[in-house]
Amino acid sequence: MTGREVGAPPPRAVAVTSAGIRAGTGVGTDVVFLPGMAVHRYLRRTQDLVARQARAHLVHLPGTGQAPDAPWPAGLAEDVTATLDWLSANPAAGPLVLVGHSYGCQVAGRIAAAVPNQVTALVLASPTIDPAYRSWPRLVTRFALESAATPARLGRMQLSEQRRAGPRRMLAIVRSMLADDPEEALARVHVPTTVVRGEHDRLCTERWARRLADRPGGSFVSVEGGIHAFPYDRPEALAEAVKAYLPR
Template identity: 35%
Template structure:
């Protein structure tokens, strides 16, 4: 697919890239796609064109990932979320559906906690981190298991991005992901949550997906038959249908409450890896 524009967005000396697919709607509902650890916008290239005729689609590359410039420090999940929110405010996107994958789920959940009035809904695909697997080794083993379940095309895109990211940067980023307690964040979520998992995903297990759904005040769970962890790449049409259904379902939803609870500072304390 082709991108119709690529924008550099700088916030507090952090540079994030924002890509727009050809054919998306400037005046449509905003849908923002946020990737996971070690990867980039590349694995959204099958989903984004399916959303484009119906939405204003913004595909980000977080600072330090993909083609986004890398600085010495590794950002926390809270800092990634605040950078994402700064872009939404700059663009005047005040009712966005935030779609995250894997570590990106943590980023979009945290963004909705920091500024719930700006977020219409959150879609979490293959969310992490399952509390029963809160260690670098367990996550690595599950990732290796997932590689065996993904189609070759998905592995090719993901492994290409991992190679570009490099092992050192990947390992430096892992503690931020492991340390963010998604299970503590979800009960405070004020906006609707759609939990999406591939039925063969070994990283976001059925049990963990059900726990995420139960923890959030307003949530529903959808399983994509045959999909593994990168289900939006291997089953893009099914995922697009669910995302667009969430966009439509939340179109008339009242905005989240504002006030002290909607402050824009970090809202979940990171815990050290175990």
């Protein structure tokens, strides 16, 4: 397995951490992880598990992680464009599997709809934003409930990452999340799709997750005991859903 490689993006672009046993060989499957709101480190363990079987790329969206600062206001549309620019400059040599978590599901859905000939499968983990919570008061309440259930170590790590993004960037992301209809983009996606939800997710109801999975080639996975950020302490649950789309 190769070491992690961090791309050197142009201004206003994403940064991408890549790993995998086939990295740089020109063969195999490319898996692209699109993380939650202004964070990414919690997905590294999942990335490493998938990297044993494929090239795995973890995206740092503009203004987050090691990516350049984002132009303000930059929300969902800008994140989709920046990721599509990276995909165009770094075309996959083999099948492309998109994996979104939380806010990343909204990014992944739009990308899959924009480049249907490049994406062969879609994995949506803890998708947002559930129509039941698609308003500021309801969303703030659900965030508070989820934060109370989040492990303290994860909370500290994500707070540090979100400080890097800054309050204006965070606000722009949330506004764009609330204005988006994920189901509209997914209606234009016609590849096998797996929806993975933690059993105790406070931001995504099981009913909505199952509705997103109710499509040709769709499947639903419930992670026992999992919260919204279940990949942090249950990385194998998400990794197994992704590996189902990888060659053995």
